[in-house]
Amino acid sequence: MKSILITGCSSGIGLQTAHDLRQHGWQVLATCRKQADCDTLEKDGFTSFTLDYADPQSVKDASAQALELCEGKLQAVFNNGAFASPGLVEDLPREALRDIFETNVIGQIDLINQLLPVMRAQGEGTIINCSSVLGFTGLPFRGAYCASKFALEGLSDVLRMELRDTPIHVVLIEPGPITSQIRENSIPHFEKWINVAQSAQRERYESEFNPRLYKNTNKPDRFELPASAVSAKVIKILDSNNPRPRYYVTTPTYISGVLKRLLSTRSFDSFLARW
Numbered sequence: 570m571k572s573i574l575i576t577g578c579s580s581g582i583g584l585q586t587a588h589d590l591r592q593h594g595w596q597v598l599a600t601c602r603k604q605a606d607c608d609t610l611e612k613d614g615f616t617s618f619t620l621d622y623a624d625p626q627s628v629k630d631a632s633a634q635a636l637e638l639c640e641g642k643l644q645a646v647f648n649n650g651a652f653a654s655p656g657l658v659e660d661l662p663r664e665a666l667r668d669i670f671e672t673n674v675i676g677q678i679d680l681i682n683q684l685l686p687v688m689r690a691q692g693e694g695t696i697i698n699c700s701s702v703l704g705f706t707g708l709p710f711r712g713a714y715c716a717s718k719f720a721l722e723g724l725s726d727v728l729r730m731e732l733r734d735t736p737i738h739v740v741l742i743e744p745g746p747i748t749s750q751i752r753e754n755s756i757p758h759f760e761k762w763i764n765v766a767q768s769a770q771r772e773r774y775e776s777e778f779n780p781r782l783y784k785n786t787n788k789p790d791r792f793e794l795p796a797s798a799v800s801a802k803v804i805k806i807l808d809s810n811n812p813r814p815r816y817y818v819t820t821p822t823y824i825s826g827v828l829k830r831l832l833s834t835r836s837f838d839s840f841l842a843r844w
Contacts (some may be wrong), residue, residue: 572596573681573807574631576680577650579606581749582699585796585805586647587615589694598635600644600649622650622676623668632683632821645695645807646684648677651717655753655782656763658712666713667764667814673717685737694732695735697797697806698725702745703823705829710778729814740804740812743826745819746793756782792820804841 573590577583578599585611587599600620601607603612610617616638620631636643651673654665681696688694703711704718729739759782765774795825806812817823821844829837 570594570596570643572598572635572642572805573645573647574598574600574635574645574684575649576600576622576677577602578610578617579603580591581751582744582747582796582799583647583649586649586800589797589800589804590807595708595807596639598638600631600635600650606811611777620680622672625676625679628676629683632680634814636684636687641687641689641712643684643687644691644693645697646680647697647699647803648680649699650677651699652679652758653711653751654758654762655710655755655778656713656759657710657768657773659770660763660768661713665758666716669713669717670759673714673724674724676718677721681728683729684826688737689735690844692736695802695807695812696725696728698739698741700725700741700743700787701827702743702817703820704741704743706825706841712754717824736810738806739814741815742806743815743817743822744794744798744799745821746790747799747819748789748793748795752782759775792821 573595575587575590575597577582578587579601583599588596591597597615599610599615599617601610601617602619602621605617607617607619610652618631618634619627621627652669658666663763677698685694698721700722701718704722705714706713725739725741732739744754765771768774802818806816828840832840
């Protein structure tokens with residue numbers, strides 16, 4: 570039985586992927602940031618333990634625990650855990666950027682580096698990093714998240730090239746709108762870091778952004794797909810002997826990928842402004 574370590578399994582993409590890979594015959598090591606979420610997963614029959622990207626000791630301990638549970642043979646890792654910290658770039662304090670980069674970038678690369686020696690020794694390994702359409706497309710109010718995903722993509726591209734002569738694959742998944750709790754979970758970060766009352770663009774928050782952030786409806790976003798759309802790509806990657814460097818998920822990702830190649834920067838900006 571092959572083993573995979575998945576982060577961010579409390580809900581959404583991580584939880585769906587954990588269920589689908591277990592059904593697909595994988596030993597799933599499902600991690601969460603909070604112990605209560607791990608307890609819920611364990612009741613559902615998963616092997617689960619905590620992993621907090623922002624805590625270096627947690628990353629180190631979780632890596633060691635994962636390798637112990639799979640007897641030193643871990644075939645794959647899916648870096649899925651992340652969060653959003655919305656706000657206009659001009660309103661983002663230094664601490665907000667440091668906070669999101671610790672989790673969305675630094676902790677993920679730290680986890681990879683903890684596991685790479687084992688993958689080298691066993692002669693195989695697949696590293697899957699969950700980026701986003703916002704990993705190559707910038708949108709207003711999402712600057713911190715975009716920056717973290719752009720950084721993750723850059724590091725993934727370089728790591729892929731650095732490992733090109735090894736049997737270790739580095740793959741990016743780039744979803745667009747997926748059913749999850751990322752919007753709801755971003756609200757505490759927004760309220761912690763952004764002082765709307767003092768913003769030079771207060772009216773823009775109140776008319777354009779806040780109604781979307783605090784919307785009280787379960788109506789899906791335009792082009793939104795369930796988390797299973799991502800887990801299906803994860804399975805496709807793991808089933809492949811030579812997976813592609815990137816996998817798009819959702820219509821907005823495909824459209825943005827094509828138009829970014831075809832249009833000038835200003836034309837692409839104009840398109841996004843009308844989206």
